[in-house]
Amino acid sequence: MNITIVAGARPNFMKIAPIIEAIQHKRSEGFNINYRLVHTGQHYDKNLSGAFFEELNIPLPDSNLEVKSGTQAEQTAAIMIGFEKELRLNPCDLVMVVGDVTSTMACTIVAKKAHIKVTHVEAGIRSGDMRMPEEINRIVTDSLTDYFFTTSTYANENLERLGISKSNIFFVGNVMIDTLLKNKNRFKKPKLWDNLMLSNKNYLVMTLHRPSNVDEEEQLKALITKIVELGKDYPIVFPVHPRTQKLLSNLNLNFKNLHYVNPLGYLEFNYLVENAKAVITDSGGITEETTVMNVPCITLRNSTERPETCNIGTNILVGNDSKKIESAFNVLLSGAWKQGHIPELWDGQAAKRIIHHITHIYKL
Structure with missing residues (x-):
């Protein structure tokens, strides 16, 4: 056939x-x-x-x-x-x-x-x-x-x-997890690791690309500012999606602990995720990968098509609600993040x- x-x-x-x-x-x-x-x-x-x-x-x-x-x-x-x-x-x-x-x-x-x-x-x-x-x-x-x-x-x-x-x-x-597990031992440290002096579980990774988060300048500005403020004690690595880059170019968002970087390859990006203290994202696929790698994940969406990452895994939904984002950071920084498990199959x-x-x- x-x-x-x-x-x-x-x-x-x-x-x-x-x-x-x-x-x-x-x-x-x-x-x-x-x-x-x-x-x-x-x-x-x-x-x-x-x-x-x-x-x-x-x-x-x-x-x-x-x-x-x-x-x-x-x-x-x-x-x-x-x-x-x-x-x-x-x-x-x-x-x-x-x-x-x-x-x-x-x-x-x-x-x-x-x-x-x-x-x-x-x-x-x-x-x-x-x-x-x-x-x-x-x-x-x-x-x-x-x-x-x-x-x-x-x-x-x-x-x-x-x-x-x-x-x-x-x-x-989940075929996405097939690829993740097959390549897990091949993850490689990106050059930015040494340049930013990162260390294991002592930095945050952020990705943003959903229209609900990035299409309105004031909304994007408020969201990034809040996250940077809450994560002030940690470097925040932000691989910038081309969609987001267009909006950021119009904003003056320069913070000492926020590091804009170019999009990374699969092996380098997942090296960052695996070793991060947490990931802040609006991606669905990343929530699956963080669940399998047992990395805390704060998702800037009000709903998810992958509820197992919340009910079983390491993910929680906060939307762009500043109070929910702050609450999630409080749990994370107190060391009380929930223990996730890998979904069936x-x-x-x-x-x-x-x-x-x-x-x-x-x-x-």
């Missing part, structure tokens, strides 16, 4: 890396299973270079649709047009989409209109926040998907409430389970 795997952004490639490895392993055992990797080009990232693929041992895409930037509608339309041509030139038996970016939704629609089955990796997660473009992408994708691979029992329950047959839902674990074997199920579905 032939599977077309779709990736639209850097995190997608981290999720598909172990899946491709699992496919290659099955092929070595004599299974008739092949893949074609399609990069839609939705996110043009200068760090998404050959070095990135080499760092995580990810095969280069077979095709790049080179969609690049645009409004939500422009991107969706361009991805659909490009992917329709891709499928016409390279027919397949199954389209695999991952995560919740626009490419995930757009390619699902195209595949279904071409009468091709779709499987969604990371299906069923929901934040309940319809202001997030990703939430709309999740809902549309899961309304069309044929086979659902989930990261948690919460996701299973969300899908079952929609009336989806349990026979099409497969709880496999977040064991580095999710991709193997996915491909095992696919070989059974297609009777290979």
Whole structure:
């Protein structure tokens, strides 16, 4: 059988890396299973270079649709047009989409209109926040998907409430954690570690990119100022997302303990996370990684599509509420942060389970 795997952004490639490895392993055992990797080009990232693929041992895409930037509608339309041509030139038996970016939704629609089955990796997660473009992408994708691979029992329950047959839902674990665990012993100290004189568990890492936090200058200014004030006794390392950089250039936010740095590679960034006292973020994926690495995580969002990171892991939600942020810092600095645990099946074997199920579905 032939599977077309779709990736639209850097995190997608981290999720598909172990899946491709699992496919290659099955092929070595004599299974008739092949893949074609399609990069839609939705996110043009200068760090998404050959070095990135080499760092995580990810095969280069077979095709790049080179969609690049645009409004939500422009991107969706361009991805659909490009992917329709891709499928016409390279027919397949199954389209695999991952995560919740626009490419995930757009390619699902195209595949279904071409009468091709779709499987969604990371299906069923929901934040309940319809202001997030990703939430709309999740809902549309899961309304069309044929086979659902989930990261948690919460996701299973969300899908079952929609009336989806349990026979099409497969709880496999978290492919992002497959990549994390495989590369954990390869994390490497970035140059900034010595330059900023950092030491283990004696600094904070911060990331911000959600529109609700960074699109309004006064809101962003107040948020950063509050965090810097509360963490005044610690260096705060802030790898700046390009989206955030545009706003910061208009603000005069210079603090002695706040260090703006360029975005880091996967191995260097996770070295920082693993050794940090805590992470302050509005990213969903980072909350999963901090949970597995047992690092306290303060999430600047009011809801999360990954509740297991809060209920089981090391994460708490504070939104941009200054009182909640202060309360979280008080708990952190008092040494009373909750003891987290690793969610079920977040064991580095999710991709193997996915491909095992696919070989059974297609009777290979």
